[in-house]
Amino acid sequence: MKKEPVSDKLFKALIYAFCIVVLILTGFPLLFLLFNSFKSLPEYMMNIWQPPKKLFFGNYKQVFAPTFLRYFINSLIVSVSGVSLVILVSSLMAFVFAKFNFRVTKGIFFLVIAGMMIPIHTTLIPIYSMSINVGVYDTLFGLIGPYVSFNIPVSVFIMTQFFKEMPKELDEAAMIDGGSLFLIYRKIVMPLSGPAVSTVGVYSFLTMWNEFVYALVMIDTRSKKTLSLGIRDFYGFQTINIPAVLTAILVGSLPVLTFYFLAQDRVINGLTQGALKG
């Protein structure tokens, strides 16, 4: 076997060095959260940057108190129902757009896709005042509406593309057997759409779980706040007790992190695909 030339070795060493610097920059915050979540406040003040000398669980006790759990549950309610609605509503629309080529459906398709160009902040004020008028201001229900609608354009786009690439023979066969359109959608198209559903699901879950501006404007009562707002409040009340805040951040990020470490490719794919189209 040919020996590697020195210049190649040097080049590789350079890449490794670069990667290790970036590794520290990107990996260190997670370690920082993990280490400090096990420190008491006095220990944190003495020793910020090293692993804990003694494991302390007080922060976790504080975070798993009713108030914080409430935030967690609220985020879960909003995200899970929001994602389910996005998938249901967008897949139905996409099914129509992929299957029919009427002038009307085509027009509606472009109208919906154009929504990807509307920055969400530009409709903040009307949605806020509309929610007050309709009486859904300061309710979790009021948050789900905008969360769903802002994910519709991207989701419809991704799913329509996916449905169009499905072999036509499948549903033609079902048509001959006398299946209704809804049956084809439910029994043939949806069961085969795992990849598209997972892309849409991951992307919209992450945007909803981490969303901030709309929650900030639309929610007022403490017991209705989502995780993002809750953590920020917690930081406001606890500026002194930093380890508790860091624990709250870590616990709030756990669902996403766990899912990421279990199904990395899916998460990366979902996030980049969703944003790429959006």
Added chain:
Amino acid sequence: MVPTKRRATNHKEILFVVAALVPGLLFYGVYNLYGIVMTFQYSTLDWTGISQNTGFVGLSNYLKLFKDPMMGVAVKNNLILMITSIGIQLPFALLLALALNSAIKGTKFFRTIFFLPMLFSTVATGIMWQLFFDPMFGILAYVMQQVGLGNYVIGFLADVRTAMPSVLFVICWQFIPFYMIILKAGLTNISTELYEAATIDGANRWQAFWKITLPLMGPTLRTSAVMSMVGSLKYFDLVYIMTGGGPSGATELMATYMYKKGFVEFGMGYASAIAGLMFIICFIFACVFLYVTRVREAH
């Protein structure tokens, strides 16, 4: 009887089409379409958002906007953010993508960790970096003290000179991993045979990068550039959390200024004008992008 039967199925089909489209269109129509129309309507009002009193003022909110020095600062900061996004995020992301695409060991592990910043919520990221930039307890201050630069430690987010660079750094930290993945996907599509052929012809790495990699990455880089452009025009969260647009407007963006005018100072009409302008700017950028890609595809 055949035609009637056909009509019956058609009828059913149309019913299905309507039923399948209506729920989605309801959401989309109420929040997105009605929302944007109302933004423009509000932008012609003198309205606090609280009282029922609204007065039609035509385009005077927009005229005020063009004379508002703070709006100028905000637009300038959005442009700085845009230039940083394209000038720093993309090259750095390309370097990372190239590193992950190279023959070194452990690329899978590196990728796993490199992507982490994308997974934290903006609130989490903002609070963490606020702590890291803290002049008393932050890691930046700590490192500077260790290397003998302790005298230069300041409240990085509270100083007019350092607030914007600090925030820009965090935005880069948050988004570089994202572009890294997109560019890495582009690199994977370049056939290795091209590089092998180039090596046989005596090209070195540097030449291969400029003659093969960069030209073939053109479309991916262009898409990424547009995404970061539009993204930087509507940016809000991190800046709001870390500095709230301060100190004295040093990090003010269009979106943070809109929030301030609308929800802090209760000038909903004026804030709507800012939102309307943001929409128009983003819309123009998106149209230019569509036009450019269409023209390219046509060739």
